[in-house]
Structures are given as C-alpha cells and as structure tokens.
Amino acid sequence: MPIRLRLTLWSCLIFGFLLAAITISIYLVHSTSNYKEQDRILSKISLHIRGELEKEIKEGGSLSEARFSLEKFSLNGVYVLINDASGNYIAASLNPFRAPDAPLPDLRKMKRNLHTFTDPEFGRFRMMVTPVWDADRVVGYIQAEISLKQIDTSLARLKWLIFFVTCTGLFLAAAGSWFLARKALSGVEIISQTAQAIAVSQGFDRRVLYTGAKDELSQLAETFNEMLESLENAFVSQRRFIAYASHELRAPLTTIRGNLDILQRMKNIPPEDQVEILGDTRREAIRMSKLVADLLSLARADAGQEIRMQIVDLSKLLKEVESEIQAWDKKVSIQAEWEPSVMTWGNEDLLKQLLLILAENAVRYTPEGGHIMLAAYLDSRHCGIRAADTGIGIDPRDLPNIFERFYRSESARMHSSEGSGLGLSIAKWIVELHGGNIIVTSVPGEGSDFQVRLPKIKE
Ligand SMILES: Nc1ncnc2c1ncn2[C@@H]1O[C@H](COP(=O)(O)OP(=O)(O)OP(=O)(O)O)[C@@H](O)[C@H]1O
Ligand SMILES: [Mg+2]
Structure with a gap:
C-alpha cells in the first residue's frame, strides 16, 4: 500500500475516532440531561400533588372528594390522572398533548415507579406512578405523564447533524491529509525518480533538483547528491584506473611480443643482438610482473583486506633493505643509519615494501654520483623512517599529486622511463594502515626528503 494512502487512512482513522468520541459524548450528555429533566418535572409535580392530597385526607376528606385543582399542572406539559387503589379513574388534568389514558402499569414488576411507553400515534411518553397513602394504606395512585416527542425529535435531528458533521469532517480530513501527504512526499518522488x-542509465553525473523548503527532505536530497558525487568520483577513478592499468600493461607486452616476433622470423641474428633482444624482453617481463604486483597491492588496499599485525623492528628491516639495494646496479652512494631497536606495531612485509618503494625512488631519481641516506629513528613520541637523496627533486606543483595512482611528474618521465606511478600510492596506503603519516620536503634540482612517522611501542 503506498505511503500516501496509508497516511491518509491513518489520519482519517484518528480524526474519525476523535470526532466520534466528541460528538457521541455531546449527544449522550445532552440526551441524558434532557430525559433526566423530564423525570425531575414529573417527580416534582407528583410529590407536590401527593402532599396536597395526603393533607386533605388527613383533614378528614376522601380521595374521591378531593377538590384539588389539577388544571394548573397541564401548563408544564404534564398530564395528571388520579386513580383509586383499584385503578379506577377519579380525576384528571387537562390533557395537553392528548395523551392516551395509559393503563396503570403493574407496579410490582416495575423496578422504579418511572415507566416509558410508546403510543403508535403520539410517540413516546414518560410516566410516573406515585402511591397516595392514608396512614399505612395506599388509597390511590397519581399517574403523571409527559410527552417525550419533542425531545425525541430534537435528538433525532441532533443525530443526523452529528452524522453529517462526522462525514463532512472525515471527508475534509481525508482530502487534507491526501493533499499534505502528496506535498510532503513530492520530494521523495523526485529523489526516487x-x-x-x-x-537505468548509470549516469552518476545526475543530481536531484530539489527546490522545496529547507527541511528534512531537502537534507535528504542534499545527502543523496553528496552520495552521488562520491559514487561519481569512485566510478570515474575506477574507469581511469582500468584505462591506465591496461595502458601500462600494453607497453611491456607489445615490446615482448615484438622481440619474440623478431626472434621467430629472423634466422641469422648475430649472437650479441640475440643477447640484447633477450635482455630487453627479460627487463620488460620484470617490469610487467612488478606492475602486476603493484596492482594487486592496490586491489588489496581497495578491498580493505584485514592485515595481520605484530611487533616489527624497523632497524632490522632497514638493514635487510640496505643489503638488497647494495646489490642493485646503481651509480649512487648509499648510507644507512639506524638506532638499535626501533619498534613499531605493524605488518613486516608491508613495512619492508614501504622501505623498498622509498629507497627505489631515491635511487631512481638521483643522477650518477649522487648520495642517498636511509635511516630508522626514534624520537620522544614516534618512530620513523627517512629516505633522503640529492636527486632531481620534485617541483612544488607536482608535490600534491605524487601520491595519486599513476601520477608521474614531467621531470621524472624525462629522467627515467621506468616506473608507472604506483609506488607512492601504495606507500601512502601502507602508512595510513599503520596509523602514521608521511611528509615530503623537496627542492627541485637539489634533492628530496621523505619522512614517515609511525606509532612507537613503549618498552
Ligand atoms: N625521491 C624522489 N625524487 C624525485 N621525485 C620523486 C621521488 N619519489 C617520487 N618522486 C615523484 O613522484 C612520482 C610518483 O612516484 P611513484 O613511486 O608513485 O611512481 P614511480 O616511481 O614513477 O613509479 P613506480 O614506483 O610505480 O615504479 C614520481 O613519478 C616522481 O615524479
Ligand atoms: Mg616509485
């Protein structure tokens, strides 16, 4: 069932219930007080007549001789009949509404001396029967009657009025809440459309154009738009990532295929050329496997895979990395310094990968004869690693982008054709995963200094 219909039904139900409760109570109070008033009139008159009659009997008269005038009671719309003890007529007032001379009800069956009877022609009557006593003997009965026709008619009219008001109220409530629900939900409709x-179209560049007042719905529209923006960003960067990745993979594959074609087609290649072609093919294969390994690291980062953490000695890692680099074919001098035990909480493989990324960049972007310094250090609150070089440096305009995936500065491209721009984005992920941060200071043409700060383990 649509929300709009449900809201309308609920408000109709609540409003209808309230309206019914109010109108029914008004009706009940009104009718009870009206009928009670009739009983009060009957009882007042009956008691008055009884008092007069009993007084006359006491003074020696008899009921049949009572000269008591009943006419004046007809003014109150009450018809009074006096009967003797066996129910025979003695006297009657004027009959104001031509009330039928109702037979005396069987008093033993009546719980109260009040009784309602219906005349097919004149409608309902209320009757009160009061015994007249002479000492301890009932000598007669006063039968007082009043017509309920007027009250019945007015209450019937009131009933119709209540019915009409309730129906109109319900209709207005339904129309009002239908309209309000439509107005309130129109924003939701826009968002859902x-x-x-x-x-249908995967067009994440669309936005909700909500022009209503500043309320919960406008907030929802705003949040929805923010969500769309982040989805769009993720979607675009995903596409870009795939485009870059396939482009980067195509280059080494093309070289490898070309080299293999040459080897297959040409039979008499001189041995030294053969060695060169094979060396070239091997380099490209190594480059490709490094690229695939980097892409895998980033895929793991994006998947938010859980990483096993333990206590790691950064000095030990730096020592290992230094001896690995010393074995590389390089034209720069390397100096490594470490304090005895620089302990942090992390994943050993990832931290080693971080050190290798920084060291590899330093070696790659430092021209022949340059100097590289690697260090693992401790200060009062942190522990950290540092990779400083006297290389080509980074232009201040490139600095904000170097941690982006596939970003390579112009000067880096000119200096070295190797590399695909993934190293530092992996480094950033590793540092953030360990709750640390990375700071770069660099002067173009003079060198760069990468400092990673990690949480320290207190001994
Ligand atoms: N030590 C450095 N000296 C000068 N520039 C650097 C240094 N380290 C990084 N950069 C700049 O930052 C860019 C991004 O570095 P990153 O390590 O992410 O990629 P890469 O080294 O080009 O390729 P990859 O590491 O994926 O093989 C580099 O292209 C370079 O412009
Ligand atoms: Mg790199």
Missing part, C-alpha cells in the same frame, strides 16, 4: 534514472 532520479535514483531510477541512474539505475
């Missing part, structure tokens, strides 16, 4: 359009 946009969501549907996006689902």
